[in-house]
Amino acid sequence: MTSVLILLPSFGFSRPSSRLPRSFLLLRCRLDNVGFGAWREKQGCEELRFQIYHRQLGRHRPLHPSLKPELLRESISPSYGKVTKQPVDSWLSQNGQDSMARFSVQGVFNYSMLTLSDHERVLYVGAREALFALDPNDISRQLRPQVTHTHPGANYAPQKADVNGIETGKYVPPAGGRLTTAANGWSHLSLSSPPPPQIDWPAPLDKKKECVSKGKNNQTECFNYIRFLQSYNHTHLYTCGTYAFQPKCNYIKADDFTLNPAALEDGKGKCPYDPAKGHTGLIVDKELYSATLNNFLGTEPVILRNLGQQHYSMKSEYLPAWLNEPDFVGSALVRESSGSKDGDDDKIYFFFSERALELDCDTELTVARVARVCKGDLGGTRTLQKKWTTFQKARLECSLPERHVSFNNLRAIFTLPGPDWRGTTFYGIFHAQWGDVDVSAVCQYQIGDVKKVFEGSYKEYREASQRWGRYTGATPSPRPGSCITNSDRENGYNSSLQLPDATLNFAKKHPLMEDKALGRPLLLTKGVNFTKLAVDRVSGLDQRAYNMLFIGTGRERLRRLAQGWLQRVLILGSEAHVIEEIQLFDSAQPVDSLTISHSKKYLYIGSRSEVLQLPLANCSRYQSQPDCLLARDPYCAWDNEGRACVRIDLHRGSTSSLSQDLMLDRFSRGKAKFDKPVSIPSPEHSRLRNVTVVVGSDMVLPCQLVSNLAQPFWEVNDRELQLGDPEAGGPRFDRTLKALIVPEAGQMQAGRYICYSEEQGVKFQTERYQVAVVASAPVFMEARAPDSSMGLFWVLVITLGAACLLLLVAALYLRRRLKLALGKGADMKPLESTLVYPITLPKEPPTFVPSKMPSDEDRFWETGANYYYSDGSLKIVPGHALGPSSVSSTASPSAIPGQPIHSPSRLSLTNIRGSGSNGYIRLNLSTAGEERASGAGVGGGGLGGLGVGGNDYSSPFKEELRRTLQQRSVLPDANPEESSV
Structure with missing residues (x-):
């Protein structure tokens, strides 16, 4: 039995603007071994009514129709240095292709590792003491291994096994299976019983007891947290877990999704001991490159290479100048050998934050770093034996120089590959604190800029002055920290084992570069803690490539609020446009991981309690042409023939009938043909509201704007109402109350009021009022409290009266007892008569x-x-x-x-x-x-x-x-x- 959530509209989708509140009917249904899209209408379903707010900060929870969510989110546009409201959106869709799917198993937590298979056919999930294989088209279904496999017999020809006992290309029947070969050359695999749909990999009880005896928490730490899960080859995956502070690794057979207990390996250096510590790793050509903490206490940071048989096992030096209390967040492979004229080598980049030793003013300051090593590094012969000879690191700076603001704490990194390695872009999430306010920023770095930093000058520590400074001496040859190139091979240096001691000693003492990799924030948000980042490159109708950012929010350090929102941000040159913000979870919790399926156009989100599946776009929400164009969603376009907003990749007709305006050229050049205001056909906003105001009182008329980028526009008796300065005393629009305020209303203020939400020259009619100004308050007014409110008022009055009566009775009783006690004491003998x-x-x-x-x-x-x-x-x-x-x-x-x-x-x-x-x-x-x-x-x-x-x-x-x-x-x-x- 599977429990799913299905969202249906409670009324028709004739609303032209999806950025206003819309009511949905949520059905929680139980399915019998069927897909997410196949559900039985209202059979075993629980109806829950939700109010979803588009492009507004509305939490995904049951709301009374009269309640309105708060809109308090602000964002700073670094391009212009001004504060602008973010357009945010909360939504779920009813369409099968746009539906949100969820996956969770009772008793399993921390779904933090998400990995897609090579051809994106399987989504592998690593959680606490469990691993899962899910259908990437619908993650609510677990993929069960087939009971019978049929393959050509040639596929099972024995091949040489690698050093880890994992045979490449040779199929080994699972436990309980039997492999037979038919006369036609095909092999038939029969399983006595189907294997379980998941892998349970808990830490043994004795390991957990030992973990507790060492002072660790048996509720949060002494478990096997899966911290690494990647494909090793086309038949196996490699996974590592904390294993109750004794990290272990193992291989998973991809065909039947089973774990081999006999292949259990020591995970020291491959996986952290502490599940809360930073870690990163990736497998390159069957070699594991990992950056983690190498001991129980977490005091030995290391960047390690092992698993492979092609190269030696390598690691970094235990020197503060190399790594000083780092917090690793990510790593990336850049194939710089591809198309290289000088025979350069591929490089692995590591991203982390650490304490800066080179800053004289504050040695406790944390800075962001990028480090790299060459894939062909074999270490030195006498110096740096089995140590990296190409290790170098530089500072990543994300700042606003004109404001003297720097973001030094790196939280997450995403590598967006280009057409070739020269088009690689790194996107990083940075964090800072301005007083009591947490600030998050997103900066981007091009691989060319990072490469120039590593080709620049070195920093050195001067013993005489005990300060760090630029190295001004002669640089040894071959250049320390560089990979072996064609020029080095011509001079007789074919590997790092042949490098001279002068080069190796210099590389050991000068790992830090003088220059910085500079970046300017694309998006800057205060009061929000960004946690994870994923980027997709999409082509618009203008054949230009646009980068779409998916940003997950998490727990604020000061207020300790787990937010759990997803922001969709479009990068337009040097600025960012926030399309929407989506609330992901029923209960607030941080976003732990984000993974994109580029072929299936889905986003997978991991959290503490579940895994979510979201489409990269949901164009059906935009019901009018202005709304579709103003959203500036690169996945969406307006179909002039079908009169609907559609996804470009799913459109089957000619693109000539589609229109899209991501740069708003249509609006800026005056080409918009929306002279007539767009009316929103909603029962709540279309009807005329009668309002009666007493002479001399302040008149307040609410008006909900359709977007945070919109401006209010009011008409009174078909004439524009000029909104003045709040200090001038005239009519004004209060952004906090989202209402028009007319102080000391008189007979001149009576008439018909119409509110428009204006954005890029397009007006959306939202409210209509008929205002009457009277000399005294009438007996019955539309604004009077409803009967239910009056009933609640009398209930409160009666309750308070009863409480007061009880208190009076209790006071009289206590007074009587006190009087009796005093009278009895008068008849007592004096104290002097005691013995x-x-x-x-x-x-x-x-x-x-x-x-x-x-x-x-x-x-x-x-x-x-x-x-x-x-x-x-x-x-x-x-x-x-x-x-x-x-x-x-x-x-x-x-x-x-x-x-x-x-x-x-x-x-x-x-x-x-x-x-x-x-x-x-x-x-x-x-x-x-x-x-x-x-x-x-x-x-x-x-x-x-x-x-x-x-x-x-x-x-x-x-x-x-x-x-x-x-x-x-x-x-x-x-x-x-x-x-x-």
Whole structure:
């Protein structure tokens, strides 16, 4: 079962301008093993209504018909240095050829590696711990390997295997398969069971545990992220993954799409350990050129060549002057040997950002770099053994010199090949930060300009001044960093192994070039973070080649907002025209990869959650001739015979009936025949709206422009309304509100108002109003709130009233409880009646008299003493202090057993023993008989006395005390807040 999204119009497509809101009906359908185009009408489909906004910043989500999206995106045109609004567009189409297809598998994430086969018959997708083979015509269908293969028997003739065990041209039956040869010379392959439609390649559990034990995250890092996936030859693919921070590589058989576990290889130097680190690589003539980080900590950057048997394994030096904390973003092969008169070699270019060592002002500054090596480099004999002898790097500068602005952080690169290698163009995405605003730019570089930089002067580090500067000395011969050419071969240098040490030592110490590859931004956008880039070259009706940029947006570093938009940008000379912006995902997420199928005219987009398929153009959205021409889409043209906007590559008739104006020559030269304003036949905009305004109030009339490049044009009673300066106080158009504002309206402002959206001399009628100005507000106005809004208002009022009532009841209840608590506290005994109370220690140190008994425990169990009252309650006395002999102690006749003693102010406390420094008395047991006999106690209520006794205690008291304590009942406390003893 497959779930797809099908978009249908909720009303006819008679709207001449597709740049206004259009309502669509979205059906989510489930299909039974059929293609995307074959669906069952409304069977098992869920209806969802979407509002799609064309050339406006409208998010792809369910919207109420009355809601309008915000339009806040701005762009800077570097050619003129002014801020202009971008024409942006969100769309999905209903046509089969223009439909958006999606692919995802539950539980699989990070669809970041997209690779087309050599003839663009298969789209290979590398995700987290899984690989897929999809149909490039409809990626919602996975390609299953055929159960039976039939080929001529000659195709299976044994051939010599390469060093990796992958036989070129020899077909090996997959596991469970059987190969038989018939009498007619054809071979028949039978499989016992069809292989799975995908490859599951997870990291083993022990590898994941080891990854976690090293401090990595088991939720985001300790998996096998596919970071490399390319064709190795016509029978196999080569893929590498992080493998839980232990990178591994393997071969995939293209015929049956299977992975050979026995061919597992170490991926060190071919794939990064960390899935978040930058990496790039490409296979050239069965040799892998990779740029990555070579260790677990990510501290050893390397540019490496391996896999091949033709050349030696090569790598870069571990020197900061070569690579200093780089972030690799891309690589490219340029066949400079093709048609070269001097016998030059092919070169591999690497693009990255790194910390700049040559800048004296700021060594922490990150700059963009381009580096290159020669394909035939074999390293040196004594110096630079198995190291690159042709490694050179230069700075890529993307800047606006007149504004003193540079973009130093390179995020992505795309190589657009030309008719030959001399027409190669590099497009790069650069990033900078202006205060708290992220700024992204797109710059382009020609291969000729980059080549001149590498043929220029070198930079060197001067030990005396400890600064970098231009090298002014003599350059060794052969030239360091250059490939072996015909002139070098004539001098006896046929390979880098024969180069002299002077050339090799110079190349090792001077990898950086003095000059820069200069580029000027074609597109500059603030508040947007560009992530990926793809470029297609298309021919217009004027037979000129135009470059179309597809730019994906991602996560802003400051606001942390994943945007997930796609911009279609047309390059016109030194400036860029943004045709539209498309929201790609239902939930916002960054664009991770972009791949173009030039033969099928599709764009494939990879993200964290899914893969998307988009047509390169959707011309059917433009419903009128002005709209089709003003879009300036190089894939589209207006068919004067069919009265429709069509794709040029799909047009079957003569191109003489097609019209296209990418440079707007038709409009600039006054050849446009659109004198009559174009009306937009929409129920929302065609009807006349009645508006009533009170005299003296401000009149606000909304008007939605069809494009960000359009200007408002108003007519009042068939006369043009002059829009003045906002500070002048006259009528003005507010871009933020998208409305006409007439302050202090009077009777002169009554009449019929018509709003036009004017672009390149073409007027699109958008709104009509009939305004009436009255002296006082009428009872019923069109602008009154609808019944649903009033109902919501009363619901809010009732809810707030109920909440206030509950709060009042709670306050009264708490007040009553507080009053009861205060009344109860008034009847309580004073705090001074507690058994434990603070005292003021004497200023003079007390004289302590040692007790006659050996210890408190022995004294407690002494016989012959009475320690409790007649009711069984114990007597409690403080300490063993001696009172004055002249003071007699008599028990208070009013002492009640079990009740607290009177205030300590009535006691004479002297020579206290057992009191701590905190001012509290430790009370000990004593007897009334002891106090009366000694006469040294002080009478004190129910305590019976305070004093020191020297009586002996008999042992029978022990059993008597235990028996009494077990039998007596617990007396209630007189005061619950006092301690019970």
